[in-house]
Amino acid sequence: MPSADWIAAEDARARLGVRPQTLYAYVSRGRVQVRPDPHDPRRSLYRAADITALTQRKSRSRKVSDVAAGAIAWGEPVLASSITTVAGGRLFYRGRDAIKLAETETLEAVARLLRGGHGAALKRTERPASPHAPDMRSRAFLALAQRAGIDPPAKGRAALALAVEAATLLDVLTDAIAGEVGGGAIHNRLAMAWGLGPGGPGADLIRRTLVLVADHELNASAFSARVAASTGASLSACALAGIATLSGPRHGGATQAVQTLAAEATQQGPRQAIANRLVEDRALPGFGHPLYPDDDPRAAALLDRLTLPADLAALQQAVRAVTGLAPNVDFALVAISQGLKLPADAPFALFTVARCAGWIAHAIEQGQSDSLIRPRARYVGPEPEFA
Incomplete structure (x- = not known):
């Protein structure tokens, strides 16, 4: 069984409320550490402390300075722009689908x-x-x-x-x-x-x-x-x-x-x-x-x-x-x-x-x-x- 420090993927996703792809994205960006399950090398375990930190970041109310600092790293937009946006998993140049262009x-x-x-x-x-x-x-x-x-x-x-x-x-x-x-x-x-x-x-x-x-x-x-x-x-x-x-x-x-x-x-x-x-x-x-x-x-x-x-x-x-x-x-x-x-x-x-x-x-x-x-x-x- 996983220790309290390391949890299975199902538990990690449940705590975060995300899909498997999102959990793997957190791993690829270095925000969640992962290691093989010593009892089943086909499975991975995720550091519980990293999952907790992400969960708290998503839920807690932050001060203005914290919000501003977070916006610098994949946060909410900090500048108004009419040029490009990503919406619904698609890329748009001034409202036109880049794939079609x-x-x-x-x-x-x-x-x-x-x-x-x-x-x-x-x-x-x-x-x-x-x-x-x-x-x-x-x-x-x-x-x-x-x-x-x-x-x-x-x-x-x-x-x-x-x-x-x-x-x-x-x-x-x-x-x-x-x-x-x-x-x-x-x-x-x-x-x-x-x-x-x-x-x-x-x-x-x-x-x-x-x-x-x-x-x-x-x-x-x-x-x-x-x-x-x-x-x-x-x-x-x-x-x-x-x-x-x-x-x-x-x-x-x-x-x-x-x-x-x-x-x-x-x-x-x-x-x-x-x-x-x-x-x-x-x-x-x-x-x-x-x-x-x-x-x-x-x-x-x-x-x-x-x-x-x-x-x-x-x-x-x-x-x-x-x-x-x-x-x-x-x-x-x-x-x-x-x-x-x-x-x-x-x-x-x-x-x-x-x-x-x-x-x-x-x-x-x-x-x-x-x-x-x-x-x-x-x-x-x-x-x-x-x-």
């Missing part, structure tokens, strides 16, 4: 939609050569940094001028990823840079990916872009803030963690790799998402268009069987890159180009609000010396 639209069209623009595309052709660097990530940082150093502040600029700058900024970033200045649709330019023919199935899958990753509400990088925009910074400076935040292992860098898990599964076998991580209280990157209790619709829409490499297919099936978690968009980015035989850093490159459309939209919207994002700190340091 991915059937027909390009990243450029969705970028205009996100920033509230309509009509014909606006693009400048005067663009510098792509920065010289050995990898796509470095070139992306360099390109945005170079623009951020010379572009004027966004505050006080006319809407048309910002629209032209926004379209050009996407081109500049695409040039950096592709390694050369080019023309045509962004997905075709990336496809050609990565050895795929323009207009083919591979290019179309890249197009769908770019559309579905373009924005995702107030994620960490979008919030960073908005903070920069609230000071009046240029669009390129806001995008630079966005990519700096995206690079972290808990955001766009999560695709590298997915690749590590996939390598472990190949070496040890999927179920053993999963078991090792659960026993060591380590997450399963690429699976589950706090905003989608069931399936991440972006991942499902993309994986439906791809024949998974055998090792990733085996990993997906094993994770579903053991934890009930479905793949998220990080797993899909890795699967697409492997399936299309793209460069090793293509998952981050795809994420960066696509999400830049969202950063720009959030920067423009924040600039229109004319308010500075400047939260107060809840000071917990030494007592001030009023001498």
Whole structure:
């Protein structure tokens, strides 16, 4: 029988009042520790103290400062926005279903939609050569940094001028990823840079990916872009803030963690790799998402268009069987890159180009609000010396 410190899944779910997928999501995010049942290794036990803490957090009445602090971490919205929302397990760009948009639209069209623009595309052709660097990530940082150093502040600029700058900024970033200045649709330019023919199935899958990753509400990088925009910074400076935040292992860098898990599964076998991580209280990157209790619709829409490499297919099936978690968009980015035989850093490159459309939209919207994002700190340091 389980001890008082560790409880079975049925008891844990009953105390929390959640479904199995939600319990597994808590585990994958490190909020609940789990270990194998010593009497039945096919079952897992969950730390009772973690379940109690979650239950109390859900039920207790909190002070304003506590509510505000909690809102920073997967809490209630802290900023009003008309750009993107997740509702009913689906993703919407300005009220339009992102999955449906991915059937027909390009990243450029969705970028205009996100920033509230309509009509014909606006693009400048005067663009510098792509920065010289050995990898796509470095070139992306360099390109945005170079623009951020010379572009004027966004505050006080006319809407048309910002629209032209926004379209050009996407081109500049695409040039950096592709390694050369080019023309045509962004997905075709990336496809050609990565050895795929323009207009083919591979290019179309890249197009769908770019559309579905373009924005995702107030994620960490979008919030960073908005903070920069609230000071009046240029669009390129806001995008630079966005990519700096995206690079972290808990955001766009999560695709590298997915690749590590996939390598472990190949070496040890999927179920053993999963078991090792659960026993060591380590997450399963690429699976589950706090905003989608069931399936991440972006991942499902993309994986439906791809024949998974055998090792990733085996990993997906094993994770579903053991934890009930479905793949998220990080797993899909890795699967697409492997399936299309793209460069090793293509998952981050795809994420960066696509999400830049969202950063720009959030920067423009924040600039229109004319308010500075400047939260107060809840000071917990030494007592001030009023001498």
